[in-house]
Amino acid sequence: MNARVSTHVYCGTSLDGFIARPDGDIGWLVRFADDEALAAYNEFAARIDVMVIGRGTFEKVLEFDTWPYDKPVYLLSSTLERPPEGFQDKVTIVCLKPSDLLAHLYEAGFRAAYIDGGKVVQSFLAEDLIDELIVAKVPVLIGEGITLFGSLASDIEFDHQETRICSNGLVRSYYARLDRA
Secondary structure: OOOOOEEEEEEEEEOOOEEEOOOOOOHHHHOOOOHHHHHHHHHHHOOOOEEEEEHHHHHHHOOOOOOOOOOOEEEEOOOOOOOOOOOOOOEEEEOOOHHHHHHHHHHOOOOEEEEEOHHHHHHHHHOOOOOEEEEEEEOOOOOOOEEOOOOOOOOOOEEEEEEEEOOOOOEEEEEEEOOOO
């Protein structure tokens, strides 16, 4: 395979596999963001040099008190043409398919991308372009919502690397993509 940016997903889900309620609410998840969870996220983030997010994630982040990213952010969107006022220096909007975006990021000098947002993760999985999955399940059932994974044309196999059980009940599992034939 040609050299490309490695891709990493780090996400929290409910026990029943949702990343947010139907309206995008993640309050049920945020309450598990204790010091232990934040330390694990920071350990992960230290290996990443660029963020790729979708419009839904971007709109959720706009609700935060402060901008949470300290790395370049690429926003995948087919509808937004420019960032809102005050965010022009924080995000680059692109309308590319995942493989083309990874080629663009590689040419720009990036080597490790955090892929975030349900639809964005699904689009990268559809092209079999996720190298690492870190899924933190919280012990909460929410019944319905936005799923992390969608339908796939074929199976994508990952190798379980490890699972960590946190003191607050969160269970974080690490998976690496099996070598592609």
